Amino acid sequence: MKNHxxxxxxxxxxxxxxxxxxRHFLVPKDFGVHGRNFTYGFHRLSSIDEWKAFTVKYKxxxxxxxxxxxxxxxNLKSKHRDIQCENCHGPALEHPDNPEKLxxxxxxxxxxxxxxxxxxxxxxxxxxxxxxxxxxxPEAVCSECHxxxxxxxxxx
Amino acid sequence: MSCSRRKFLxxxxxxxxxASVPLSALKFISPDEVRASVGDEKTRWVFLVDTQKCVGxxxxxxxxxxxxxxxxxxxVTRTWVERYVVTRDxxxxxxxxxxxxxxxxxxxxxxxxxxxxxxxxxxxxxxxxNQCQNPACVQVCPVxxxxxxxxxxxxxxxxxxxxxxxxxxxxxxxVRFFHPVHKVAEKCTFCYHRxxxxxxTACVDACSFGARQIGNLKDPNDPVTRVIMNERVAxxxxxxxxxxxxxxxxxxxxxx
Numbered sequence: 001m002k003n004h005x006x007x008x009x010x011x012x013x014x015x016x017x018x019x020x021x022x023r024h025f026l027v028p029k030d031f032g033v034h035g036r037n038f039t040y041g042f043h044r045l046s047s048i049d050e051w052k053a054f055t056v057k058y059k060x061x062x063x064x065x066x067x068x069x070x071x072x073x074x075n076l077k078s079k080h081r082d083i084q085c086e087n088c089h090g091p092a093l094e095h096p097d098n099p100e101k102l103x104x105x106x107x108x109x110x111x112x113x114x115x116x117x118x119x120x121x122x123x124x125x126x127x128x129x130x131x132x133x134x135x136x137x138p139e140a141v142c143s144e145c146h147x148x149x150x151x152x153x154x155x156x
Numbered sequence: 157m158s159c160s161r162r163k164f165l166x167x168x169x170x171x172x173x174x175a176s177v178p179l180s181a182l183k184f185i186s187p188d189e190v191r192a193s194v195g196d197e198k199t200r201w202v203f204l205v206d207t208q209k210c211v212g213x214x215x216x217x218x219x220x221x222x223x224x225x226x227x228x229x230x231x232v233t234r235t236w237v238e239r240y241v242v243t244r245d246x247x248x249x250x251x252x253x254x255x256x257x258x259x260x261x262x263x264x265x266x267x268x269x270x271x272x273x274x275x276x277x278x279x280x281x282x283x284x285x286n287q288c289q290n291p292a293c294v295q296v297c298p299v300x301x302x303x304x305x306x307x308x309x310x311x312x313x314x315x316x317x318x319x320x321x322x323x324x325x326x327x328x329x330x331v332r333f334f335h336p337v338h339k340v341a342e343k344c345t346f347c348y349h350r351x352x353x354x355x356x357t358a359c360v361d362a363c364s365f366g367a368r369q370i371g372n373l374k375d376p377n378d379p380v381t382r383v384i385m386n387e388r389v390a391x392x393x394x395x396x397x398x399x400x401x402x403x404x405x406x407x408x409x410x411x412x
Contacts, residue, residue, distance in 0.1 A: 035304050040294050043303035047313035054349035057223050058358050082364040087215045091222050113213040113259030119272035120241075122406075123279040124365055125211040125260075133261060 057091040060084065064092065071149060078150040088148065108133065111142040188375075189354030199307040200373040201346050203402040204380045204389070205282050207411075209367040212237055212280035214259035219362035221257065223347065225337075232333040233257065234344040235284040235359055240410055241265060243274045248410045256280075281411050282368060284359070285310065285331040285344035286392065286400030293323035293332060293343075302341065308373075308401060309348055314340050328396045346370065373401070 028044050035041015064085045065072040075081060086092060088110060089102045117130030142148070220235045221228050236255030242248050251265045260280070263269060291310045294302050301316035302323055317340035324332040324341060335342035347357035351370065355361075360368045371380025383389065389403040392411070404411075 031300070035306060040291065040304040042300040044300075044313050044316055047303075047311065047316070048305055048348075050314075051311055051345060051348045052352045054224075056350055056353070056355065058219055058361055060355070060361055080364075082366075084215075084361055084364070087219070087362055087364070091219075109258065109261060112261035113215065114211055116259075116261040118212075118260065118263055118278075119275065120278035121275065122208065122277045123211065124209050124367075125280065126278075128211055 057093050058084070058086050059092040060086075064089075067096070075149045078152055080148065080151055106141055106143055108140075108142055111146075111148075186354070188372075193352055193354070196306050198374055201287060201308050201351060201401070202371055202373045202380060202384065203284065203287070203346070204369040204371065204383055205402060205404045206367045206369075207279055207281050207404060207406040207408075209365045210237065210280040210282055211365055211367075212239060212256060212260040213364070214256040215362040215364070216282060216359035216368060217255050217257045219358040220344075223350075223358035224345070226342070227336050228257075230336050231255075232336065232342070234331070234342070235282065238281045238283060238411075239265065239278070240281060240408065241270055241278040242276050242408075242410060243270060244276050245274070250410075277408070279406070279408070281404075281407075282359075283329070283331070283392075284402060285346070286329055286398070286402045287344075287346060289399035289401060290397065292326040292328065292396070292398055296322040296326040298322065305348075309346050309351075310343070311345055311348060312341050312343065314338050317341050328393050328398060329400070 028046070030045035031043070032045070033041050034043060034045050061072060061084055068085075072085070075085075088105050090105070092102070093099060095102055112133050114125075114128055115130045116133050118125050120126040137145075214237055217233055217236055220226070221233060224234060226232065226234055231254065233255040236252055236257075237260075238250060238252045238256070239260055240248060240250055249265045249268070249270060263272070287309055289308070291302075291304060294304055294310060297303075298320060299316060299318055301313045301318070302310060303313070304310050314335075319334065319340055321334070321341070324334070327343075332341055332343045334340070347355075347359075350357055357368075357370050360370050369380050371378040373381050373384065375381055376385075383405070384403050387405070389405055390407040391400045391403060392407075393400070
C-alpha cells in the first residue's frame with residue numbers, strides 16, 4: 001500500500017495512544033466500580049472519605065452540658081427539654097475556642113416559629129400553645145417575660 | 157533501688173506516649189458506631205418523616221444550611237418544609253417561603269389569608285433527598301461524579317462533577333441544585349459526615365418534635381426500621397420506580 005494511504009492511519013493510532021497515555025495519568029488510581037455495580041457505583045473511592053471528613057458544626061446538648069451543666073439540667077426539667085441548645089444559640093463549632101462567644105438569637109421571630117398560633121387540624125402545630133403575634137405585646141422581646149430555658153408558668 | 161539508663165528511657169517514653177492519648181480515644185464505642193463508620197452493606201440508611209408531628213418551625217432547614225455550608229440567603233436548600241392547606245371548597249394551597257427556613261409565623265399563604273373556619277385539613281411536610289435504591293440522578297451522570305455508597309447514600313464527587321445538570325433534571329423529587337460556591341451539583345447527603353461517626357443528621361437533631369428520624373433498615377432492632385416494617389408508611393412518587401428510602405407517616409394524596 002502507498003505511504004499516503006497509511007499516513008492517516010499512523011496519525012490516528014498515535015492520537016489514540018496519546019489519549020490513552022494522558023488518560024492514564026489524569027484518571028485517579030481509585031476510580032472504578034466500588035458500589036453494587038457499574039450503574040450506581042462507578043466513582044472515585046476517596047470521594048467517600050472526603051465527605052466523611054466534612055466538619056461537624058452542631059455538637060448537641062451533651063457537648064453543651066460538659067461546661068453548662070446547670071443550665072442544661074434546668075432546661076431538661078422543662079417543657080423545652082427536647083429543643084437543642086444550638087437551635088437558639090447557633091452551632092457550637094469549636095466553642096469555647098472558636099468562636100469564644102456564641103450569638104444568641106433572642107428575636108420574636110425565633111419563638112414564633114412554633115408559638116404563632118395557626119388553627120391547623122391534623123398537625124401538631126394546631127395543638128401547640130400559641131399567640132397572635134400582632135396582638136400579643138408586639139413591641140416586647142419574648143424573653144423579657146418568658147424564660148426560654150424553663151418556660152413553665154411558674155417562671156413567669 | 158537501681159535504675160539503668162535503658163529502663164529509665166523506656167519508662168519515660170511509655171509515660172509520654174500514654175499521656176498523649178486523648179481522653180476521647182478511650183471512650184466506649186457502641187457496635188452501631190463501628191458499623192456506621194465502616195459504611196458497608198450491613199447498613200442501609202433510611203429516613204422516617206412523621207408529618208403529624210411536624211409543626212413547621214423550620215429549625216431543620218436552618219440547621220441543615222449551616223451544618224452543610226449551603227449559602228444561607230441564596231434560594232437553594234438541601235431540605236425544606238412545605239405547607240399544605242386544603243379548604244372546604246376542595247382547593248389545595250401549598251407554599252414554602254425560603255424552603256420554610258424561617259418557619260411559618262403567619263397564616264398568610266401566597267399573599268392570601270385563609271379563614272381558619274374554611275380549613276378542612278392543614279399540615280406540614282418536610283422533604284429531603286430520598287436516597288433512592290435506584291437513583292435516576294446517578295444513572296444519568298456522564299462522568300461518574302455521583303454514586304451510591306454501599307450503605308445506600310447518594311453522594312456527589314465535587315472534584316469530578318462537570319456541572320452538566322443532567323442529574324438536576326433527572327431527580328423526580330427536585331432535591332438537586334447547583335451549589336453557588338462550588339459550582340457543582342449539590343444535594344442532601346443524609347449528613348454523611350455525621351452519620352458515619354454515629355451522630356444523627358443535623359435536621360434530625362434540630363427537630364424538637366421527633367418528626368424526623370434516621371435509621372438503619374438492615375438492623376431489625378432499630379426503632380425506625382420497626383416503624384417502617386410494622387406500621388403504615390408511604391413514599392413519594394412510588395410510580396417512578398426509583399425506590400425512595402424516605403418513608404412518611406400521615407402522607408396525603410395532595411402531597412406531591
